[in-house]
Each structure stands twice: as structure tokens, then as C-alpha cells.
Amino acid sequence: MLGDVRRRDPVALGWAVVLLVVLLTIAIGPLFAQDPAHIDPLVRLQGPSGAHWLGTDEYGRDILSRVLGAGGVSLGLGAVVTAISVVAGTLIGMYAGFYVRADGVVMRLMDALLAFPPLVLAIALVAFLGSGATSEVVALAIVYTPFLARTIRGTTLALRGRGYITAARCAGLSGTKILWRHVLPNAAPTLLVQASFIYAFALLSDAALSFLGLGVTAPTPTWGNMVDEARPYLMQEPGFIIFPGLAVVIVVMALNYIGDGIRNLVDPRSRAVLDLERLRRRTPATTDQKEPARA
């Protein structure tokens, strides 16, 4: 399996390794790094140095340890949002796709939620819920659940017509048992692809919300509010702004590549497209040849 992946999609595998390294650094790094809350006014707003690898912020706090600490908060928050959206979206999508009677009402509600631009809905929800980690998680989960519900409903609808579902029904299995034993395992690959994209979106939204001062606020560092804190000092110490943003870029790029990689593994259509691209790259395509002179 892993060898297969390495051959088919080395780029996605590479990014998976990058993500793993980032996760490990964020998990283990703080044990060795300085206290992210340690204030040292003597060294405020300094560039990278031996003592502070990524420099210091306006209170003389070490940016490296703050980026690592913020990583824990941001990635954890995104993971909770993704987990809630996946569980809620799967339940709603599966039952709506399987029970026609529930479908109309539930999916209309999901459509209504999808009618809001995601970030705008998140901003409005957090505005009414009040800022903070809990309300941010609730808001983002409300925003992303409908996306998953819609996809899983589609998958369930497609699976419902399959022979083995009919067979299970004839064998007298209850709807719930069919859903959990036969539909869920077959929807799992789609779920995995969606989850990695939702995680990427959730990280970007979390960064945006906390940048706007609506999500997790200081003193708890997140990648988003670190950029916001750095904003007044962008002329004095640009590095202060660069690193937390770069962290978001790397993780979100990794998640996108991993999502694509899983999709190429499980979706025959996108695999065919990928193979075609490889083939065209390897052999000189007709387009690269000189066109024969036309008579």
C-alpha cells in the first residue's frame, strides 16, 4: 500500500511527511523552547538571532516558541471543528440520504446554511456568540457541517441503489444497521478526503477570525492573532508577521496535497485524470511535435 502510494503520488507523500514533521515539532518543540509568555523588554522587536531563532515580538517574547504554542492552539481548534463537522455531517448526511422523509426538511436547512458565505456566517455567529475558543468552535462547526452533510448525502444516495444494500434490506437488517455496517464503510474514503479539506478550511477561517479579533484573543497565541499583533510593527520588524503566516501556508498546503492524494487513491475518475497527465508528461505528446505541413 505505502509503496503503491510512493510510486503513484510522491508529492502527496512528501507533504504528508512535512505535515508529520510540523505536528511533531509543535508537539515536542515547546518542551525545549523558551516560555512563550516570557516577557523581556530589553530584547523587544529584534530580528532572528542565536538566542531567538525567529526574533522577538513587541514585548520581547520569543517568536519561535510563540509560533509553536500558537500552532498547538490553532491545529487543536481546527481538529475539534473538523471532528464535530465530520460526525454531525456524517450523521445528517447518511440519515437524510437514506430516509427520504427526513431528506427534504433537513437538507433544506443545510442549503439555507450553505447560502451564507462561510466566513461571513462564521463572523456573524461569533459576533453574536461572543469571542473566545468555544464560540469559535461552535460557529465554525455550524459553518462546515452542511458541506459534509451534502457530500455524504450524495454518497449515501448513490450507495442506496447498490445490490448489497438491497440484499441487506431483504435479509431483514434495520436501516440503522445498514447505514453503520454497509453505507459508512463505503463512504469512509470520501469522508477522509473531505475531512482533510475541511481541516484546511477550518485552519484558514480560524486564522482569519482570530486575526480580526473575533476568535481566540490574546494572551493565548494563535497564528491569526499573532499576525494581528504584528500589524503595527510591520515596518520595524517584518519577520514578526512572516513566520506565523508561513506556518499556516505550510500546513494548509500539506492538507490540500494530502486531500488530493487520498482522492487520487480512492476516486477512479481523478486517478484516471492523474494517470493521463503522467502519461502525457512522459511521452512527447502530439502537441509537442511539429505539425505536419498540410497539403
Place this chain on the structure above:
Amino acid sequence: MPAVILRRVRDLVITLVLVGTIMFFVVHLLPGNPAVAMLGTFATKAQIQQLTHALGLDQSLLAQYGTWLKNAVTGDFGDSIGFQEPVTHVVATHAGPTALLAVVTTVISLVIAIPLAAYSAARPRSWWTRLLTPVSVFGIAVPNFWLALVLIIVFGVALRVLPIAGYVSPVTDLPGAVVHLVLPIIVLVAGQAALFVRTLRESILAELLQLYLRTARAKGARERVVILKQLLPNALIPLITVVGTSLGTLLGGIVIVENIFVIPGLGSLLLQSINSRDYPLVEGITLAIALSYVVINLLVDLLYVAIDPRVRIR
């Protein structure tokens, strides 16, 4: 065709009523009295009571919902507390810059994405083609607020060639407007163009598997003609849908970009009204943005029906 339109419009009305209802209950069911939030920490009990009554918050939830629905149908979303004007009026006066950003971004993104994707289909072995995927994934992954600040550092602070904030109406001063729009538009285009390139590349590659291309080649058509005349029109169809659906992401990006570049559109108005706890205005702006998003997607879907005969069968 008319039946399709009627069905879609009916769906739209149902969605909008639900959207409004969701907003109403979000505002009214959440813990805390909006009147308290609006007046701040130093309000007296009498003041709170007065505002609670004025806002109708002392009535039953169902009665409040009835009043709200009746007013909403007639286009009355109450008065903004900060502006002391009808919400609809405040929203209308701020919609211009937001619409301008959305339209310009979409047009430029399409102008960039279509040739790039077509080129990469025609030249699969070129280095530009190989670079296209990483660059577009980067475009999708980069947080727009961060890109905006990095561009401000480079072009506004270090090179001093572009203004770092502000908005000039293109009606009064077109060159000034263009100069002020360059950075915000670059930020927004980065995400949109990347998304369009990815969608289009995928659909072009999927389309390459089709047999009609072989037929065209067999009939002696030049490769350029095959790609531009046969493949591209078919591959563009999925892009139409993405232009509509990605408008949601774009509108979110516009909120942030307007905030950073101090552009007086709906996005900065939304954040401003949140900070001043002007809840009727927050509700109105959110509904207005959702309304335009849904209506544009309806138009996109209808366009889709007009262009692609296969959809009409359903």
C-alpha cells in the same frame, strides 16, 4: 425552460425565508440581552428596560418572529443603531465598493486562469505546466490577510510604489481608483485564480479522455483548433459553476481585504457594526450578502442550463 426557472425561484424563496429565520433565531435565542450588549457596561436598569421595550424584546419569541417576518417581507429590517438610518439604506450605500471588488476580481481571475489552464493542457511537458499545480495550491493555502500585509510591506513600505490603504471611487477619479485597487485585487485574485486554474485543469484533463477529440484530430484539425474550439468550450462548463460557488469564499476574502485596506464596503461595515454592537445592521449586512450570493448562484445555474443541453433532461 420556464418550468426550471420557476422551480429554482421557488427553491430560492424557501431558502431565503430559512436563511432569514436562521439569522433571526441566532440573534434572539443566544444567551444575553442585545439591549445590554448595545448599551454597554455603564447602562442603567431603566435604560436597558427602555431599549428592550423599544426593540420589542419583551414580547414572546413567536410574536417577535411574526413581526420580523412581516417587516422583512416588505423590505424593512429596522434601523441601524449607529447610523440612525434604515438598515437597507445603509447597506445600499456601502454595496458599491464590495460589488466592484467582486466583479473585478472574478473577471481578472478568469482572464488569468483560462489561458494558463489551456496552455498547460497543450504543453503538458513544459516547466510552466509543472509549476502550475504548486503555485495554485499555494494561492489557495495562503491566508489573504497575511498576503495583504506582506504585499503592503513590499510595495507600500519597502518600494513605496503603491498606496497601502484607502479607496477612491472609479466614477470620480479612475486612475486614482486603479492605483488604490491594485493591492486588494492582487490579494483576492491570488485565491480565486488559483481555484479557477485547478478546476479548469481538472476538467480539461477529464475532457481529454473524450473521444470527440480523436474524431476532430482524425478529421485533420490542427491541435490548436482542437484545444481552443473543441475542448475548451466543453471544459469551461464546470468552471461556470465554480465561479458561482466560489463567490462565497471571495466574499469572505473581501470582508478581510476591505478591513485591511480601509475600503468602505459591506465587509468593513460588517466588522464596524460588530464592534459597535449594531445588531440590526449586522443582521442586515449578513442577509444582504447571503441574498446576493444565492441570487448570483441561481443566475449561474440558469446560465448553465442555457449552455449545457445535458442538464435540461433532468
